Amino acid sequence: MNTGLMAILLVIFNLFDMVMTRSMVGMELAQEANPAMAYLLPRWHWFEVAKVASCVGPWLLWKSDIAFSRISLVTLTVIYAALTVYHIALWSMMG
Numbered sequence: 001m002n003t004g005l006m007a008i009l010l011v012i013f014n015l016f017d018m019v020m021t022r023s024m025v026g027m028e029l030a031q032e033a034n035p036a037m038a039y040l041l042p043r044w045h046w047f048e049v050a051k052v053a054s055c056v057g058p059w060l061l062w063k064s065d066i067a068f069s070r071i072s073l074v075t076l077t078v079i080y081a082a083l084t085v086y087h088i089a090l091w092s093m094m095g
Contacts, residue, residue: 003070006077007062011055013080018051020087029094 024030025041032038040046061073 003062003073006073007058010058010073010077010080013077013084014051014055014058016084017080017087018048020091024087024090030090 021030021032021037021041025032032041037050040050058073058076061069061076064070
């Protein structure tokens with residue numbers, strides 16, 4: 001398992017989620033499911049700060065040599081990959 005690649009993918013998926021969430025919520029096609037992010041979403045700059053800050057997590061997980069960190073990195077990457085597929089599927093249904 002290439003944890004460096006996993007960390008990069010997780011950051012890409014996370015940033016894609018930020019763009020898609022901002023777009024879909026802005027067009028009133030969706031609502032933010034995460035209560036903390038739903039609170040930050042109307043506060044434009046804090047939403048982006050929180051999402052970009054969450055990109056530090058994959059780097060820390062990648063640098064860690066603890067097995068739990070590697071498992072967490074893989075799990076989060078799979079979850080965000082599924083979320084990316086969901087966003088793309090939802091977007092394709094609209095057009």
